[in-house]
Amino acid sequence: MENHFQHVHIKPHAAQMDSLTITRPDDLHLHLRDGAMLAAVLPHTARQFGRAMVMPNLKPPVTTTAQALAYRQRIMAALPEGAAFEPLMALYLTDNTPADEIRRAHESGRVQAVKLYPAGATTHSDAGVTDLKHCTKALEAMQEVGLPLLVHGEVTDASVDIFDREKIFIDQVLEPVRRAFPALKVVFEHITTQEAADYVRDAEAAPGMLGATITAHHLLYNRNALFQKGLRPHYYCLPVLKREQHRLALIKAATSGNPRFFLGTDSAPHPKGAKEHDCGCAGCYTALHALELYAQVFDGVGALAQLEGFASVHGATFYGLERNPGTVTLRREPWTLPSELTAGEHTLVPLGAGEIIEWRLS
Numbered sequence: 001m002e003n004h005f006q007h008v009h010i011k012p013h014a015a016q017m018d019s020l021t022i023t024r025p026d027d028l029h030l031h032l033r034d035g036a037m038l039a040a041v042l043p044h045t046a047r048q049f050g051r052a053m054v055m056p057n058l059k060p061p062v063t064t065t066a067q068a069l070a071y072r073q074r075i076m077a078a079l080p081e082g083a084a085f086e087p088l089m090a091l092y093l094t095d096n097t098p099a100d101e102i103r104r105a106h107e108s109g110r111v112q113a114v115k116l117y118p119a120g121a122t123t124h125s126d127a128g129v130t131d132l133k134h135c136t137k138a139l140e141a142m143q144e145v146g147l148p149l150l151v152h153g154e155v156t157d158a159s160v161d162i163f164d165r166e167k168i169f170i171d172q173v174l175e176p177v178r179r180a181f182p183a184l185k186v187v188f189e190h191i192t193t194q195e196a197a198d199y200v201r202d203a204e205a206a207p208g209m210l211g212a213t214i215t216a217h218h219l220l221y222n223r224n225a226l227f228q229k230g231l232r233p234h235y236y237c238l239p240v241l242k243r244e245q246h247r248l249a250l251i252k253a254a255t256s257g258n259p260r261f262f263l264g265t266d267s268a269p270h271p272k273g274a275k276e277h278d279c280g281c282a283g284c285y286t287a288l289h290a291l292e293l294y295a296q297v298f299d300g301v302g303a304l305a306q307l308e309g310f311a312s313v314h315g316a317t318f319y320g321l322e323r324n325p326g327t328v329t330l331r332r333e334p335w336t337l338p339s340e341l342t343a344g345e346h347t348l349v350p351l352g353a354g355e356i357i358e359w360r361l362s
């Protein structure tokens with residue numbers, strides 16, 4: 001059982017389902033990168049998902065509508081022939097984002113969100129926001145035109161323990177910004193703690209005003225995965241994996257049917273050499289097998305019936321989008337995940353490399 005997603009407790013259920021067909025899903029938090037990496041990873045996402053919210057933390061970051069539209073064109077050009085996939089674009093918020101840029105983004109019809117990276121919080125966040133007080137005009141404009149704020153929800157204060165950064169972000173940043181801008185739509189991205197799940201579930205918010213994405217890796221693993229018989233860089237992401245108690249709270253949230261919770265893989269490709277390094281990059285590569293990983297989790301708690309809402313309905317509704325046309329089918333058909341993949345001149349190691357996964361996309 002060693003290499004077999006041992007953290008998911010399989011519940012016996014009355015009628016075992018061996019196949020599941022759902023509306024084509026959306027990945028509402030995704031890193032596609034650029035150039036050869038984009039070309040290598042995009043087909044994995046386009047095979048499964050109808051749309052994805054593409055993160056703007058390129059180097060340099062996507063801070064203007066013009067840059068977002070140009071990036072969108074590069075993504076469209078990298079799509080495999082005949083793929084029906086639509087990238088949803090996000091702007092990277094900085095201390096200097098003018099309100100006019102927000103209006104241009106909205107008017108383009110192609111930019112669906114604005115992303116807050118607290119400066120220094122994660123990969124390519126150095127150009128991020130040092131203090132939200134610099135962003136008042138931009139946030140007012142977002143509130144006015146209805147562009148959601150997506151947050152990497154961690155404080156960066158060096159005195160705050162890395163495992164507490166998300167919990168403290170709720171009180172220090174998230175709740176104050178939601179109070180100051182009551183008509184701002186907010187997505188708490190890649191939540192990792194019980195506190196975040198409880199906050200999103202319980203906060204007072206009209207329908208469509210507050211959401212959260214949950215990754216497959218935070219549903220599958222607790223922080224022990226980082227230290228399983230040695231240091232495991234491919235399980236290192238931000239926010240970092242947490243205790244089992246938190247993983248269980250996330251599973252509860254994701255499988256609850258609550259429309260505030262939806263799928264966002266945070267698939268974040270980094271070349272193998274940049275992960276297996278003395279200062280390894282944060283990010284797990286899950287685009288290859290994203291939907292299958294989520295199916296594994298939902299099946300593990302007997303909640304496959306909730307997968308379609310989480311993966312294909314709640315996120316689309318939040319963003320005011322129609323559901324995707326078409327369906328995807330998953331079958332119970334165990335297969336072994338590849339130990340690595342070629343991505344142009346680079347190698348990628350997918351999450352759970354070498355492990356057996358129960359579900360397979362047809």
Ligand SMILES: NC(=O)N[C@@H](CC(=O)O)C(=O)O
Binds near residue numbers: 239269284
């Ligand atoms: N999640 C990660 O660990 N890394 C992401 C950035 C992010 O989403 O915070 C990346 O771009 O590599």
Ligand SMILES: [Zn+2]
Binds near residue numbers: 152189
């Ligand atoms: Zn992030």
Ligand SMILES: [Zn+2]
Binds near residue numbers: 029268
């Ligand atoms: Zn991310």
